[in-house]
Amino acid sequence: MSPSELSLLPKLFWVVVSVVGAIAYGLVIGGIIRKVMARIQGRIGPPVYQPYLDLFKVIFQRTATWHGYMFYLGPVFRAAGAIGLFLLIPVVFGDPRFDNFSFNGDLLMVMYFMFFGCLGMALGAAEGGHPHSVVAITRGLSQMTAYELPFSLAVVAIAAQTGSFSVHQIVAAQQGGVGHWFLFTNPLAAVAAFLAFLGMNMYSPFDIVLAPQEIPIGPPTEYNSAFMSAMMSGRAIFGVAKCVLYMDLFLGGATTILAAIVKVFFIYFWSIFVGAVFPRFRTEQAVRFFLGWPTAAGVAAVLAVMLF
Amino acid sequence: MDDKIVKPEPPLGGPPQGSRPHAPVGDGCFLGEEMKPQAPSYKEALARIKNWFRANSLWVMAYGTGCGAIELRPLATARFDMERLGIAMRPTPRQSNVLIVSGYLAVKSLKRVIRSYEQMPSPKWIVALGSCTINGGMYWDSYNTINRLDLYLPVDVYINGCMPRPEALVAGFQELMRRIKKGEADGWRHYMENLDWYKENQKKIITDWDLPEYNW
Ligand code: SF4
Numbered sequence: 421m422s423p424s425e426l427s428l429l430p431k432l433f434w435v436v437v438s439v440v441g442a443i444a445y446g447l448v449i450g451g452i453i454r455k456v457m458a459r460i461q462g463r464i465g466p467p468v469y470q471p472y473l474d475l476f477k478v479i480f481q482r483t484a485t486w487h488g489y490m491f492y493l494g495p496v497f498r499a500a501g502a503i504g505l506f507l508l509i510p511v512v513f514g515d516p517r518f519d520n521f522s523f524n525g526d527l528l529m530v531m532y533f534m535f536f537g538c539l540g541m542a543l544g545a546a547e548g549g550h551p552h553s554v555v556a557i558t559r560g561l562s563q564m565t566a567y568e569l570p571f572s573l574a575v576v577a578i579a580a581q582t583g584s585f586s587v588h589q590i591v592a593a594q595q596g597g598v599g600h601w602f603l604f605t606n607p608l609a610a611v612a613a614f615l616a617f618l619g620m621n622m623y624s625p626f627d628i629v630l631a632p633q634e635i636p637i638g639p640p641t642e643y644n645s646a647f648m649s650a651m652m653s654g655r656a657i658f659g660v661a662k663c664v665l666y667m668d669l670f671l672g673g674a675t676t677i678l679a680a681i682v683k684v685f686f687i688y689f690w691s692i693f694v695g696a697v698f699p700r701f702r703t704e705q706a707v708r709f710f711l712g713w714p715t716a717a718g719v720a721a722v723l724a725v726m727l728f
Numbered sequence: 729m730d731d732k733i734v735k736p737e738p739p740l741g742g743p744p745q746g747s748r749p750h751a752p753v754g755d756g757c758f759l760g761e762e763m764k765p766q767a768p769s770y771k772e773a774l775a776r777i778k779n780w781f782r783a784n785s786l787w788v789m790a791y792g793t794g795c796g797a798i799e800l801r802p803l804a805t806a807r808f809d810m811e812r813l814g815i816a817m818r819p820t821p822r823q824s825n826v827l828i829v830s831g832y833l834a835v836k837s838l839k840r841v842i843r844s845y846e847q848m849p850s851p852k853w854i855v856a857l858g859s860c861t862i863n864g865g866m867y868w869d870s871y872n873t874i875n876r877l878d879l880y881l882p883v884d885v886y887i888n889g890c891m892p893r894p895e896a897l898v899a900g901f902q903e904l905m906r907r908i909k910k911g912e913a914d915g916w917r918h919y920m921e922n923l924d925w926y927k928e929n930q931k932k933i934i935t936d937w938d939l940p941e942y943n944w
Contacts, residue, residue: 446835454811462806466814470785473814479787480778481825481849485944643847 436487441719494544548642567619573718591673624695794831882915
């Protein structure tokens, strides 16, 4: 199915709608996460719309500091990486409005964009000159390199099984019922990818990058006002985009908006619930974890696809 | 006793009201239009909306000075749960709006507090916790603590007690939120407009002054 079923202007309109929708949904998920975590800890918790309050509050702040161009480009890169990632993944299968710009071989591009945002952020945050930022970036990049391995193996296994690097065809291959989902037809790849997802989302067992308690909040330490808001919305859309990608790869995509919303929610909360019960890994423990069972599962998945 | 550190005489009238604005800082970057009294009505409405957002999302700088800092921790627990009011701890001044001076301030830490306060983006507020920030409390005759915080930094809300219980802190926060919503909590504006006066006081007590005139 070609992405150019709509002419340019309606396409642009729907792109804007889906990006804004993804940001809004990501912020709501952020609020639900805070509420759920509060309830788990026996607290009342903030209102679900708290991330919106924070976002607008941050936009209304003013400062006059100067850290160099790269510092200010950091959040821009991050947001651009997140939006680019989102725009490459079809959200609703077979609906030209929410098909976004998927094309043959876009899966490789998607994996590149996942790196791109983090790298831009790392460059920008390092320019801020705060030692805590640098410490957090080192941790973040090592963790990213580690979880990227099982994730890539899982993607390779899925692509080999489908015979295509196009997200669109991967979704098409899973149509026709729950039994066709790669979650069930290729469980080894699913194990590898969903364990890598824990690291990707940077919630509890792997939240040493942001380290909310001891090194302030990682790379964003020096960011404020509008840059902070760009990062908050970038994080919101990045979270949704990752879940949409997982939905397309393993849960058979979605044929309606509602299905997409529900599936994204459950994929997101997989990492939240794991995070609620597991304490934090140190960086080297995290690296060792990702290079252990998840990678083994990934290798097994690739071998299984090649042998059978 | 160190005779080198001289305590200033507390001026009876408090900070000067409506003195001349500080020329180099006031160029629009901090003194936003929204809180001025004669603003047109749409600006007033906008200011009210902005203040509502600000009041419901207070990010507190995680910095403790005196013994009162110990009362901040229970606020995060299930019993008091400040997050339900939208209050969160931020470990960096660049992202905080509220600085809680939680008790007595040694002259040495006053310097750090000034530095952190000035690095926070406006609008920002100071909550002074405990008697020590009001009149020196039980450290009133100590050789190296300050007695009145509002000589050196603008205080928006005082919370009295030695030490105030977390309930008092929550009440103080609610008072701060009420004042922000009404546009009354503008200590940061006062600091900007009377920077000379505050700097003079700060330099009087910090004898080894090595800070820049303003810490951006
Ligand atoms: S007011 Fe009391 S509790 Fe607070 S800092 Fe002073 S002595 Fe400590």
